[in-house]
Amino acid sequence: MLKQAFKALFGNTIKNRMRQERGQIMINSRSGLGAMTALILGLATIFSAGAMAGEQDERDESRWPAIRDFIFYENQNIQDGSEVIDLGVPYRALDAAVVPVTMKALFPQTKERFIKTLYLIIDNNPSPLGGMYKFNGKNGDASITTRVRVNDYTYVRAIAETNDGKVYMVKRYVKASGGCAAPVAKDQEAAKANIGRMKLKLPERIVAGQTTVAQILVSHPNNSGFQADPITLLSIPSYYMKRMEVTYNGDTVFTLDTDISMSTDPSVHFSFVPKDKGEIKVRVIDSKEKVFVKKWKINPVPDNQCSTPRTAEKKTQCVEG
């Protein structure tokens, strides 16, 4: 189980970086949970008393060293990422259940130099690794927008690992909102009703060879499993999306490994470059190993046809999907 968990999450290369004692923590954690949850339960074991609002100093970074050592080589040089990646996140989380996060790549993605892996870290969440996005340099732009839960006042980090193995980080501080904005699904039943339903939102005009931003929405409750019934003290089972794979005509656009930090009904804005007409395929795997697949036809217009503004009527001819 442990090997599978590491492999699923980090692949063989990074797996070898993991230190044995961290593995012990994972072995001690609950069995049958996904890799990310196992990782986080490991971290939760380390910080069992942590992450209570009001008990922390502002700008608390106490969890970061362990998170860092868990993900990267010990002594990994993590450079300032302000030239590589921009992180957009509201200073105050308006709704703790739905906090928009944008990670924007600041250099053109080419086969010579591209962001290979983009990590989204939320230090003080029960599950700090909010997502691990993998790219291959062919999808135009390694920028991602998504929505996460924020349990507490915390640093949010975007960490980019480029194809030359260098690691860059930017971070922003987020204040979670108090009151009634608990980081849970607002309507549990509705969230369960349409599990696996997907919606792809495309721009009005898709031009061949141009970087195109799309949004994929997946209906899923994404329950954390960290809550317990206060009377029975039995925990409510976790149930979440653990992986998303997006391809265009069979070529990978990006993959995402994630878990309970993503909001109910996970949403990801991503880029792709449709050279020819074809098909976007999204494959989602959840923590019960349920697989959901959906495909959308894309029919980009040639670059010369829609590159200039047109009337609304003519523009519709350039729309497909």
Added chain:
Amino acid sequence: MTGMARVAWAAVIALTLVAELAVSPRVMASGLPVDEVAQGVFVHRGVHEDASNANLGDIANIGFIVGGKAVAVIDPGGSPRVGGLLRETVRSFTDKPIRYLILTHAHPYHVFGASAFAADKPRIFGHAKLPSAIARRSAYYISTFTGILGVEAKALKPPAVTDTVSDRLELDLGGRTLVLRAHPTAHTDHDLTVFDTQTQTLWASDLLFRERIPVVDGSIKGWLRVGEHLSTISAQRVVPGHGPVSADWPEALADQRRYLEILVRDVRAVLKANGTLESAVATVGEEERPHWLLFDDYNKRNVTASFVELEWE
């Protein structure tokens, strides 16, 4: 009492309470100020603030109804301290046993006072989905509210619901029947209202916000639907979860309905133009600013919640 007088009176009560609690909570030995809005129907008005150490979470309308044989408390308040004061108030009006505790939903400033009634061993009523909501939310609420209220985590106990309502339930207080009704997802996914048949009082709790900006923590479309349903109920008065009691029903619903409808309309417009969540948050609802207290604290959150609901249409 006229409507204006009632508003003024409630404001005086609220201000007095805050001042006294902030300066010296112990001077409130006789409990919380309440308004007997109808025979045997007592309402304490919370202040229009976010919960804080100064107001002890006393930010929602709470109260009790006295029947021939028993008392039902409707929402025990935002902290054990407020719950304790409410209990003292009940005791200053009647010696009848507090047999029932009715929780209208799981939000912390409505339920954290429940532990103050432990000695009464009341049956605790809530929506069929309330236990699940408490389970999912309590850890977060306790961790957040320990800081806000300045109390220890162990002081905040989530209530143990003993009786759930999936549709409708009649509760006999001794010659006085309360009708408890569970609603589909609206303000939350577990809203419960209470109707006192004797005085035709609709205790809408947080399905109705007045003066204070509504908070969408369930479904904005569902809330509009449930609001329509509530407006068909014939009632002499309505007790909102926040703001003054009103004898104008269903007219008292108009402001809330207008605000929610504007959010739906304008979020849909942003979605139609392929706009982002961030752009919706930046613009939607601004025209409603003059009409609501705490607008800046909640409007953008409401837009966020509405956006992620409506983008599936």
